Amino acid sequence: MTALIALLQEIRPESDFGASRDFLGDGLLDSFDMISLVAALDTAYRISIDGVDIVPEHFSNLDAIAALLRKYGAAP
Amino acid sequence: MNFVFRGKRISGLLAVVPANEGSFLEEMRNFDFPVNRSLKLKEVMGYDKHRLVLDGVCVSDLAVFGLRSLFDRGLLVPGDIDALILVTQSPDHLMPPTSSIVQGRLGLKQDMLCLDINQGCAGFIVGLLEAFLLLEQPAVRKVVLINADVMSRKTSPKDRNSFPLIGDAASITVIERDQNDSVIHANLKMDGTRHEALMIPAGGMRMPSSAATAALEDVGDRNLRAKDHLRMDGSAVFNFVQVEVPPMIESLLETAGVPIGDVEWFLFHQPNRFMLQKLADKMRIAHAKMPSNVVEQFGNSSGVTIPMVIATNLAGRARGARFCACLAGFGVGLTWGSMLLSLGEMNFCELIEYPNATGG
Numbered sequence: 060m061t062a063l064i065a066l067l068q069e070i071r072p073e074s075d076f077g078a079s080r081d082f083l084g085d086g087l088l089d090s091f092d093m094i095s096l097v098a099a100l101d102t103a104y105r106i107s108i109d110g111v112d113i114v115p116e117h118f119s120n121l122d123a124i125a126a127l128l129r130k131y132g133a134a135p
Numbered sequence: 136m137n138f139v140f141r142g143k144r145i146s147g148l149l150a151v152v153p154a155n156e157g158s159f160l161e162e163m164r165n166f167d168f169p170v171n172r173s174l175k176l177k178e179v180m181g182y183d184k185h186r187l188v189l190d191g192v193c194v195s196d197l198a199v200f201g202l203r204s205l206f207d208r209g210l211l212v213p214g215d216i217d218a219l220i221l222v223t224q225s226p227d228h229l230m231p232p233t234s235s236i237v238q239g240r241l242g243l244k245q246d247m248l249c250l251d252i253n254q255g256c257a258g259f260i261v262g263l264l265e266a267f268l269l270l271e272q273p274a275v276r277k278v279v280l281i282n283a284d285v286m287s288r289k290t291s292p293k294d295r296n297s298f299p300l301i302g303d304a305a306s307i308t309v310i311e312r313d314q315n316d317s318v319i320h321a322n323l324k325m326d327g328t329r330h331e332a333l334m335i336p337a338g339g340m341r342m343p344s345s346a347a348t349a350a351l352e353d354v355g356d357r358n359l360r361a362k363d364h365l366r367m368d369g370s371a372v373f374n375f376v377q378v379e380v381p382p383m384i385e386s387l388l389e390t391a392g393v394p395i396g397d398v399e400w401f402l403f404h405q406p407n408r409f410m411l412q413k414l415a416d417k418m419r420i421a422h423a424k425m426p427s428n429v430v431e432q433f434g435n436s437s438g439v440t441i442p443m444v445i446a447t448n449l450a451g452r453a454r455g456a457r458f459c460a461c462l463a464g465f466g467v468g469l470t471w472g473s474m475l476l477s478l479g480e481m482n483f484c485e486l487i488e489y490p491n492a493t494g495g
Contacts, residue, residue: 070175089356090370091176091296094409098179110377110413115370 060121063128063135066099080120093118100124104133137390138321140267144313145478147210148453150446150486151201151283151305152186152433159183159299166295167357173295181408181427182299185434187287189491193227194283195236197305200489202241202279210483211279211309213241218248218269218278222258222438224467225285226251229339237281248275255333256404256466257323258282258438259306260474263462264321266310280308282438286365289335293351293359297367300407302434305489306442309482320391322383323472332371333467337362372466376410379471380463381417387461387473395420397459398475400449404464405429405440438464445478446486453484 067076067088074087082088088096096118097108108131117127125135159182163173176182188197198221205211221234228236234249248269254261259282266278283305290301337348348362360366380403388395401424403411411427414420426448429440436443441462445453452458457479465471 070172091356092172093370094373095172095175095179098409107413107416110410110417111374113377113413114374 060125060135062103063121063124066103067096069099070095076121082119083115084119088118090115100128104128104131106131106133136323138264138267138323140319140321142313142316143267143270143310143319144315144317145263145308145476145481146311147205147309147481147483148442148445149201149205149307149483150439150443151197151307151489152486153188153192153197153303154488154491155187155189157185157187159185162292162299165292165298167293168295176299179409180300181431183431185300185302185430186304187301187434188285188303188489192285192303192489192492194221194223194225194285194305195227195233195240197283197285197303197489198233198237198281198307199240201305201307201487202237204487205307205483206241213243215277216243216247216279217275218250218266219243219281220250220252220262220265220278221281221283222252222254222262223283224253224255224437225289234281254467254470255284255437256406256440257464257468257470257472259308259404259441260321260323260462260464260472261470262438263308263310263474264323264472267319270310270312276311278310280310282306282308282442284437284439286437289363289365291351291358291360291364294354294364295358296356296369297365300430300435301365302430302436304433304436304439304443306439306446308442317477318391319474319476320387321472321474322387322390323470324379324383326469329371329375329469332368332375332469334366335364336366372406373410375469376406376465377413377417380414380465383471383473384418384461384463387475391475393459393475398461399424399458400460401425402441402444402449402460402462404466405444406435406466437466443486446484449478450484450486453478453481455479
């Protein structure tokens with residue numbers, strides 16, 4: 060999770076991602092940050108997240124993102 | 136809905152872009168937004184330069200300029216035009232049709248059809264379908280399809296979700312009968328239940344423009360927008376494209392009986408680089424076969440982007456031997472359509488600039 064938090068904080072350094080269960084609802088990420096995050100995850104984990112998976116529920120908190128990464132065979 | 140046409144071809148294509156260029160790096164200060172986040176967007180989405188009309192320039196100005204250029208150089212004879220189809224979502228006026236204005240300004244013959252179609256990012260596919268249908272009539276020998284939009288005039292400069300990607304442009308496509316009995320396959324789908332995903336809420340009869348609809352409002356994510364402006368639900372549009380487009384292309388190729396490997400170029404609408412690369416990955420198409428470089432150079436000009444991607448990347452090829460191309464457009468409506476056809480042997484295929492002048 061440390062690597063994942065580091066990626067998130069590159070996009071939004073001011074956000075405390077450990078303290079929220081709803082990143083988009085709490086204003087820690089917006090829809091464009093989600094796109095930046097997907098690009099960062101694709102590069103960092105050498106995967107290509109399918110476009111249909113780029114929906115808010117897969118990026119709502121650390122556990123959801125970790126589950127998405129595991130779906131693509133990546134270890135968060 | 137599937138369509139099949141025989142013996143029609145695109146015989147020429149001209150793209151027209153305003154000479155005036157906006158730069159995302161310079162415009163970043165308009166957005167109440169940290170610079171590092173804007174720079175990430177530039178990198179991922181391909182925001183960079185975009186072409187914007189100066190005050191007062193309308194769709195008919197770009198169209199008339201392009202057509203005059205073709206007439207002056209003998210690439211198109213005015214009297215040969217039997218139908219003028221103009222696809223836009225930013226017409227000169229609510230009425231009359233902008234196609235009639237273009238006809239009048241150019242002094243074209245009366246014995247012809249002028250037709251406006253209100254369509255956006257799928258507008259090149261819709262316009263081609265209409266052109267092919269008209270060419271089934273013996274009296275129609277040559278159709279000019281104009282795709283044109285000046286959406287920068289309807290987009291808030293303080294809306295980071297929309298303004299950086301918007302580009303103004305026009306294209307003029309000449310369609311006529313083909314001596315070869317070539318087959319063109321197309322399909323088109325529409326879903327009006329999702330029409331609010333891309334919308335200009337005010338300015339029509341449902342919500343006439345007023346001082347209230349012109350007032351900028353905080354719409355979240357630090358963006359300011361008026362009801363007179365383009366509103367785009369980016370997440371909904373992104374999801375729509377990723378869900379609907381791949382099966383549409385698969386169905387088109389299956390109907391046509393053409394293996395995906397036989398398609399030389401996938402010339403898709405250009406919303407942004409990220410969305411196109413995700414589509415290419417999903418369909419296992421090499422990025423090199425699906426150009427995504429229009430937004431970064433010119434912006435997203437709605438229904439003009441497919442002609443733009445051809446004129447920008449394949450101008451030489453389009454004048455040479457024919458090649459198999461798959462076109463796709465998707466956007467407002469919601470509408471999504473695709474077409475499999477051979478391109479090439481065009482009389483002209485180029486991009487020109489509309490000079491820095493105001494309209495009229």
